[in-house]
Amino acid sequence: MEPLRTALTGGLACDVCGRLPHPRRLRLTVAKRLAIFPVEFALHAIVLALHPSYLIAVSALVVVTTALVIWVIEPSTMRLLRSWLHAPRTRPAAGLGALWRIRVTLDDRTGALERLTHHLTDLDANILGLHVHPLDDGVRDELVVSTPDPIDPDSLLTAIEAAGGRDAHAWPTTTLALVDGQTKALSLSARVVGDPGELPHAVAELLGARLVTDHVTLAAPLPADGTVLKIPSPWTGLFAFTRAGEPFTPAESARAHRLAELAELALTRR
Known part of the structure; x- marks a missing residue:
C-alpha cells in the first residue's frame, strides 16, 4: 500500500525499523572516504592545472570540499549505502514471531481500540506495546505487535482500515521497539543534561525524525501537513525536524520542547 512506501523518510529510513540509519563509526568513515576520494582527486587536479596563488588554492579546496561533503556527498552516501550502514535485519526472540511497529489514527470514543484489537x-496478532497521542480529531496510537511470519504489511493495513483506522503505517521492527517509551525519554533527558549539544540528536531519536540542516527549510513557515517540527535552540535560532508521511502529534511537540528547555537549563547552570 502507498502509505507504507511514503512513510519512509526520504528514502533513507531503515527497512527493519522504519527509522534513519545509525551506522557504526568505522563503516561510516569508510563509506565517506570512498565517496570523497574521487571528488578530492578531481578538485586537486584542477587546482594544480590552473596554478592559482597559494592562498586561493587552499581556500578553494577547503570551501568546495566542505560544501560537497555536507550537502552532496554525505546524504548521497547514506542513501546509496543505507542497507550496509544500518544494522542487519535481526530475528525476534523465540516465541514472538514477526514484529511490527504500527501508527494509526482512531476515533476518540469508546470501543475504537477494542475494535482494532x-x-x-x-490475524493472530498480539499487541505487545501501546502509546497513545491525543489529537484534535481523535487519537494517534503507536503499537508494537507480533504476528505469525506469513503475515505481510498489506494484511495488517487492511485489518486496521477495516477496524476504522486512518492514516495507518506499518513497518517491520525489532525487539528494540519494545523499550518502554518513558524509559527512553528519561535516558535521552539524561544525555541532554550531560551534554546539551546532544539536544538535536536526542530529539531526532525520540521522535524517529530527521534533523533538518537546510537553511531554506529552517527559514520557511511550518507546512500545514505537520511533518516539520521546530524547537528553539539554546544557542541561537531554531532546530527543525522532519518526518515524511507522519505528522508530529501535539504530545511529541511538547516532549521536544521540554528537552529544549532542559538543554537551556543545563547550559545556564554551567
Missing part, C-alpha cells in the same frame, strides 16, 4: 486478533 479484534481485527488484529483475527
Whole structure:
C-alpha cells in the first residue's frame, strides 16, 4: 500500500525499523572516504592545472570540499549505502514471531481500540506495546505487535482500515521497539543534561525524525501537513525536524520542547 512506501523518510529510513540509519563509526568513515576520494582527486587536479596563488588554492579546496561533503556527498552516501550502514535485519526472540511497529489514527470514543484489537486478533496478532497521542480529531496510537511470519504489511493495513483506522503505517521492527517509551525519554533527558549539544540528536531519536540542516527549510513557515517540527535552540535560532508521511502529534511537540528547555537549563547552570 502507498502509505507504507511514503512513510519512509526520504528514502533513507531503515527497512527493519522504519527509522534513519545509525551506522557504526568505522563503516561510516569508510563509506565517506570512498565517496570523497574521487571528488578530492578531481578538485586537486584542477587546482594544480590552473596554478592559482597559494592562498586561493587552499581556500578553494577547503570551501568546495566542505560544501560537497555536507550537502552532496554525505546524504548521497547514506542513501546509496543505507542497507550496509544500518544494522542487519535481526530475528525476534523465540516465541514472538514477526514484529511490527504500527501508527494509526482512531476515533476518540469508546470501543475504537477494542475494535482494532479484534481485527488484529483475527490475524493472530498480539499487541505487545501501546502509546497513545491525543489529537484534535481523535487519537494517534503507536503499537508494537507480533504476528505469525506469513503475515505481510498489506494484511495488517487492511485489518486496521477495516477496524476504522486512518492514516495507518506499518513497518517491520525489532525487539528494540519494545523499550518502554518513558524509559527512553528519561535516558535521552539524561544525555541532554550531560551534554546539551546532544539536544538535536536526542530529539531526532525520540521522535524517529530527521534533523533538518537546510537553511531554506529552517527559514520557511511550518507546512500545514505537520511533518516539520521546530524547537528553539539554546544557542541561537531554531532546530527543525522532519518526518515524511507522519505528522508530529501535539504530545511529541511538547516532549521536544521540554528537552529544549532542559538543554537551556543545563547550559545556564554551567
